[in-house]
Amino acid sequence: MKIMIIGATGMAGSAITAQALTQGHTVTAIGRSTEKLAKLTPNDHLTTVAKDAFALTKADLTAVDVVVDAMATPPAKAYLHVDLATKLVAMLRDTTAPRLVFILGAGSLKTGADQHLLVDDIAADPANAAFVAIPQNQLKELTFLRTVDDVNWVGISPVADFHAGPAVPAHLGTDDLYVNDQGISATNSGTMAVAVLNEVTQPAHHQIRFTVANQ
Numbered sequence: 001m002k003i004m005i006i007g008a009t010g011m012a013g014s015a016i017t018a019q020a021l022t023q024g025h026t027v028t029a030i031g032r033s034t035e036k037l038a039k040l041t042p043n044d045h046l047t048t049v050a051k052d053a054f055a056l057t058k059a060d061l062t063a064v065d066v067v068v069d070a071m072a073t074p075p076a077k078a079y080l081h082v083d084l085a086t087k088l089v090a091m092l093r094d095t096t097a098p099r100l101v102f103i104l105g106a107g108s109l110k111t112g113a114d115q116h117l118l119v120d121d122i123a124a125d126p127a128n129a130a131f132v133a134i135p136q137n138q139l140k141e142l143t144f145l146r147t148v149d150d151v152n153w154v155g156i157s158p159v160a161d162f163h164a165g166p167a168v169p170a171h172l173g174t175d176d177l178y179v180n181d182q183g184i185s186a187t188n189s190g191t192m193a194v195a196v197l198n199e200v201t202q203p204a205h206h207q208i209r210f211t212v213a214n215q
Helices: 013-022 032-038 056-062 080-092 118-124 133-145 189-201
Strands: 002-006 028-033 046-050 067-068 099-103 153-157 160-161 170-173 184-189 209-214
Touching: 002 013, 013 028, 013 099, 013 160, 013 189, 028 032, 032 046, 056 080, 067 080, 067 189, 080 099, 080 133, 099 189, 118 133, 133 153, 153 189, 160 189, 170 189, 184 189, 184 209, 189 209
Parallel strands: 002 028, 002 067, 028 046, 067 099, 099 153, 153 209, 160 184
Antiparallel strands: 170 209
């Protein structure tokens, strides 16, 4: 398959890029930094493009089978998560291809006996003030996507602790925050990458968000 990965040099994006190449897919890696793109492991099936995601055209998108939005932002520009999602959707209204895969946040997951959103817990801790705009805007992104019924999209969220690490056996869920038997709620970047490629190659979700966690 031909896969475009936006934010291919970030934690999630680079893991997804590596997994896609391991499986023999053709990857177009989009990133803003030529220097960071150059650090991706060379591969005959990899093309790197130093380009702002907002400069992508419909022709760019329709040249591939799948577009993965793994863009990361600084907290001060967290609104770009919403802006990019709306741009991609707007360019692909009333289409079935390419498929859009959005890497979302954990803040929109439900937790506790009252099933409140995790983002509420994040916002309640003053120590998180510097970055809380990111999960808040990723919640807005998901809220927008849930209104979209004429584009082929899927969203995938990690759980509370999303960090770099190898693929391990995974638990898939829907809207509840998963905590394992050891009381840990974590997703490795490798675990996320495997889940993304599984969904890309064997679609099981449509116009919905699902979650992936380390077991």
